[in-house]
Amino acid sequence: MEAEADSFILYLATERGLSAAYQLSVRQTLDALAGFLKKKNLPLPDVGTDELSDFLAERKSSGLAASSLRIVTVHLKVFFRWLAARGKLPMDPAEPLLSPRPDQTLPETLHGKEVTRLLESIDPVQFLGRRDRAMLELFYSSGLRLSELCSARLENFDMEEHFIRVTGKGNKTRIVPIGRQAEEAIEDYLRNERKELVKKRSSSHLFLSVRGGKLSPDRVRQVVKERAAMAGIDQNVYPHLLRHSFATHLLEGGADLRVIQELLGHADISTTQIYTHVDGARLKSIHKKFHPRG
Incomplete structure (x- = not known):
C-alpha cells in the first residue's frame, strides 16, 4: 500500500x-x-x-x-x-461508491429590523463613519461578495443608471443595481470623506484605508464586526451575512429565484435554491407560533 x-x-x-x-x-x-x-x-x-x-x-x-x-x-x-x-488491480472496487449527500446547512441571516439598526447606528459625522456606512449599505443593497466590494473602483459605478459592475468568481462580470439609500451613502462618502483619505499613491478603489490604500478583506470584516457590536447586535455579523440577508429578504419580498441568482452571480440555480429552504423554515416558525394548532 x-x-x-x-x-x-x-x-x-x-x-x-x-x-x-x-x-x-x-x-x-x-x-x-x-x-x-x-x-x-x-x-x-x-x-x-x-x-x-x-x-x-x-x-x-x-x-x-x-x-x-x-x-x-x-x-x-x-x-x-x-x-x-495500470493493471495493479483486476477491477476498480471504488467505482460503485456513492458520494454522501452534502449537509443542508441553512445560511444565517439578519432580521430586517436588525439590518436597519446596524446601518442607522453609524454616525456619518464620526471619523470614517461615512465610509463604513457606505460599505455596509452597499453590501446589503447589492449582495456583493467581500472580494467584490474590496475590488470596487470608482469607474465601476454608474450613478446615473444606478448600478455597479463587479467581477466575481470565475472572473465573470455582472451588473448589479444599487439601492437608493446605498447610493446616497456612497455619494455622501465620495463628496465629504473619501477625498480626505486620498494620498499620492492612492488608486481608484472606492473604499480606502486611513493610509490611502485599498482596504483588505480582513479589515472590512473587522469593520463590519465592530459596527455590529456598536449597534448592540449580539449575533456574529460578517460581510457574507449581509449577502445572505440581501438574498433572503428579496425572496421574502416576492423576488423570482432566477433574478436573485443573477444578482448574486451564482453559476448554478441549485446554489441559490438554499434560500428557498430559509424562507420555508421562516414560514414554518411563523405557522407554529401563530396557528392555534401549530
Whole structure:
C-alpha cells in the first residue's frame, strides 16, 4: 500500500501537476486507508467495494463531516481507478461508491429590523463613519461578495443608471443595481470623506484605508464586526451575512429565484435554491407560533 501510494502521489505531482496542498490531502486519505487495511489485516489486492464502504463508515463515525467524506470518496475513486488502469488491480472496487449527500446547512441571516439598526447606528459625522456606512449599505443593497466590494473602483459605478459592475468568481462580470439609500451613502462618502483619505499613491478603489490604500478583506470584516457590536447586535455579523440577508429578504419580498441568482452571480440555480429552504423554515416558525394548532 505504501509503495502504491507513493507512486500515485508522484503521478499527481508530475503528470497531473496538482498542487502540494491537494497532494497532502490525498496522502492523508491514503494513510488513513492504509491504517484501516492494516487493522483488518487486508492486503490491497483483496480490497473490494464493501471494504471501502466500511472504511468510509468508520471515517464518518469518527466525526468527519459529509463535505469531507465527499472529498475522501473522490480520493478513493481516483486512486483505485489509477491502480486498475495500470493493471495493479483486476477491477476498480471504488467505482460503485456513492458520494454522501452534502449537509443542508441553512445560511444565517439578519432580521430586517436588525439590518436597519446596524446601518442607522453609524454616525456619518464620526471619523470614517461615512465610509463604513457606505460599505455596509452597499453590501446589503447589492449582495456583493467581500472580494467584490474590496475590488470596487470608482469607474465601476454608474450613478446615473444606478448600478455597479463587479467581477466575481470565475472572473465573470455582472451588473448589479444599487439601492437608493446605498447610493446616497456612497455619494455622501465620495463628496465629504473619501477625498480626505486620498494620498499620492492612492488608486481608484472606492473604499480606502486611513493610509490611502485599498482596504483588505480582513479589515472590512473587522469593520463590519465592530459596527455590529456598536449597534448592540449580539449575533456574529460578517460581510457574507449581509449577502445572505440581501438574498433572503428579496425572496421574502416576492423576488423570482432566477433574478436573485443573477444578482448574486451564482453559476448554478441549485446554489441559490438554499434560500428557498430559509424562507420555508421562516414560514414554518411563523405557522407554529401563530396557528392555534401549530
